[in-house]
Structures are given as C-alpha cells and as structure tokens.
Amino acid sequence: MRIDVLTIFPEMFPCWLGSSILKHTIEKGLVDIKVHNIRDYTHDRHHTVDDYPYGGGAGMIFKPEPVFKTVEAVKSTITDERVLPIIMLTPQGRLFTQQVAGELSAHRNMLLICGRYEGVDARVHEHLVTDEISIGDYVLSGGELAAMVVMESVIRLLPGVLGSEDSALEDSHVAGLLEYPQYTRPPEYRGWKVPEVLLSGNHAQIAAWRREQAIRRTLERRPELLEKAKLTTKERELVESLKNR
Ligand code: ADE
Numbered sequence: 581m582r583i584d585v586l587t588i589f590p591e592m593f594p595c596w597l598g599s600s601i602l603k604h605t606i607e608k609g610l611v612d613i614k615v616h617n618i619r620d621y622t623h624d625r626h627h628t629v630d631d632y633p634y635g636g637g638a639g640m641i642f643k644p645e646p647v648f649k650t651v652e653a654v655k656s657t658i659t660d661e662r663v664l665p666i667i668m669l670t671p672q673g674r675l676f677t678q679q680v681a682g683e684l685s686a687h688r689n690m691l692l693i694c695g696r697y698e699g700v701d702a703r704v705h706e707h708l709v710t711d712e713i714s715i716g717d718y719v720l721s722g723g724e725l726a727a728m729v730v731m732e733s734v735i736r737l738l739p740g741v742l743g744s745e746d747s748a749l750e751d752s753h754v755a756g757l758l759e760y761p762q763y764t765r766p767p768e769y770r771g772w773k774v775p776e777v778l779l780s781g782n783h784a785q786i787a788a789w790r791r792e793q794a795i796r797r798t799l800e801r802r803p804e805l806l807e808k809a810k811l812t813t814k815e816r817e818l819v820e821s822l823k824n825r
Contacts, residue, residue, distance in 0.1 A: 581687065581738055582612045584654045585727055586647065587694040588629055590617045592724045602732070605741050613731065614654075621649040630696075639698025647693065647704050658689055665690045666710045668700065669723030669730070673712030676730060678753040680713065684730070685737040692730065694723030756809035758802060760793035795819060 585593065593615045597606065605611050619627040622645075630640035651666060658664060665687055674680070684690060693700075693709065705712065715726045735741060742748055752759040763774040777789045795815060798805050799822055806819060 581610070581685070581735070582614070582658070582660075582689045583731055583734075584658075584689070584691045585613065585615045585694065585731075586618055586650050586654070586692065587615060587722075587724055587727070588618050588696055589694070589722065589724055590615045593728070596728050601741070602735065605735060605738070608740065610738050610740050611735050616650055616654060618646045618650050621646045621653060633698070637698075641698065642696060642700040642704070644701040644703045644708075647700070648708060651691065651693070651708055654691060660688045662688050664710075666693070666708060667691065667730075668693045668695060668705065668709040668712045669715070669726040670695050670700070670712050671714045671717070671719050673714040675717075676713050676715045676726075676733075678733070678751070681730070681733040681737060684734045690734075692723075692727045694727050696722040753805075755794075756805055757794040758798045758805070760790040760797065791815075792818065796822065799823070 587593075593613075596602065597613060606613065618629055622628055629643060629646050631643050633639070633641050655664065665684065667684075667690060669692060693704075713726070713730060715729045720726060737748055748754065750759065763778060767774050767779060775789070777785050780786070795806075795811070795818060798809065799819060811819065
C-alpha cells in the first residue's frame with residue numbers, strides 16, 4: 581500500500597516512521613509512506629498557506645490553492661488506476677473505528693490531508709476530498725496525530741505486517757468485544773496469581789475462559805458494544821445473568 585500525507589508539519593513524522601514495527605514494515609516494502617509539505621506548493625515569497633476568513637471571525641483558514649496543487653501533484657505520480665481515497669482528517673468527519681480501518685486497508689493507495697488552524701476553505705471539502713475522518717469527539721490542533729492514528733491501525737491490518745496472522749483477529753474491537761486479560765511469567769507476582777486455567781494446557785478451556793472474560797470486560801467497560809457483538813444464545817444468557825446481579 582502507498583500512503584501520501586499532506587501536511588504543513590512534515591517534521592512530525594520521521595520519529596514515528598522510524599519506530600519498530602513500522603520501520604520493518606516499510607523496509608519489507610509492505611507500505612510506502614510519502615510525506616509532502618503543502619508549503620512547497622505555494623508560489624509567494626512567504627509560502628503562505630492560510631488567510632483570514634471571509635465574513636470575519638477568529639483564526640486563520642487554510643487556502644484552497646496550495647492544497648489542490650499538492651493533491652494534483654501527488655495524484656500525477658500515482659499510476660494505479662484504482663479508486664484513490666482522498667481523506668481529510670477533521671473533527672467533523674465520520675468516526676474512525678476498527679471497521680473503517682479494515683475498509684481503508686483494502687485500498688492500494690490513499691491520500692491523507694492534515695487540516696490545521698481553525699479550518700480549511702470549504703471548496704477543499706466540497707470539490708477535492710472524497711472522505712472525512714475524525715478519530716474521536718475532541719479537538720486536536722491539527723490532523724497530523726490523527727493521520728498517524730489512522731495509518732498505524734490500517735497498516736497493521738495489511739497482510740504480512742504482524743508476526744502471526746491471528747494476532748489482528750484477536751484484537752479488541754475486531755469481533756465487537758474488548759480483548760480478554762493477558763498474563764505472562766511469573767505465575768505469581770507479589771502474591772497475585774495467574775488464573776489457574778491459563779496454566780492448565782487445556783486449549784478448549786482456555787478459549788472458553790478467554791471468551792467469557794472478553795464478554796465480562798465488554799459488559800463492564802463498554803456495554804453498548806454488546807448490542808452489536810455476535811454472541812451465541814448461551815452467551816446472551818450469560819450477559820443477562822451478569823446484568824441482573
Ligand atoms: N483534527 C483536529 N481534531 C481532529 C480529530 N478529532 N480527528 C481528526 N482530525 C482532527
């Protein structure tokens with residue numbers, strides 16, 4: 581997969597790109613991330629990317645020309661004919677979930693635009709972007725961290741990225757449940773013991789225990805997720821009995 585990121589703060593990316601899993605993924609050629617500085621596509625002496633809002637009001641607005649110019653320049657280097665999502669990171673976008681990550685991971689290319697300041701000229705939203713994504717109901721100063729969140733969750737779904745193909749399937753949210761608790765050695769730490777069943781070597785029992793823990797944890801922390809989770813009749817009964825306690 582190739583991902584092009586458009587930003588006025590390209591210096592925010594190298595540290596993240598050089599970090600462990602991502603670095604190996606890039607070296608293996610599974611993903612190619614290109615960061616573009618929108619300021620490089622301005623033609624005035626000061627490399628202006630923003631201006632005052634028409635009609636007045638606080639803050640500055642991203643001008644349309646540099647954003648259109650950067651997207652057009654990047655698009656001209658993409659030879660793949662398949663659909664190219666042009667995604668703006670903005671608190672006004674649709675909410676990013678594991679499901680959206682899965683949807684995006686099926687594309688060959690995607691282009692992410694990091695908004696900044698108080699907003700972006702509406703013509704960019706109306707005539708350039710094909711999708712708008714928010715990573716949550718809170719406001720960041722810009723879309724850069726949101727773009728990294730989106731990329732990281734999409735990239736770990738690409739085939740070959742994780743050591744074991746199973747590990748992505750067991751993640752929280754994949755099956756609509758939170759993940760069960762995990763333990764490693766030692767079997768006892770400060771008097772706190774690892775649940776006996778995990779040391780038993782009985783795989784069926786371990787799987788059943790984990791499934792029940794995932795359901796209990798989801799009910800406790802994110803009960804609204806259970807409405808959509810795929811549960812057996814028996815598991816639904818368990819949920820009801822736990823609720824009535
Ligand atoms: N830019 C600012 N806040 C954001 C958010 N919550 N999600 C995506 N992009 C943003």
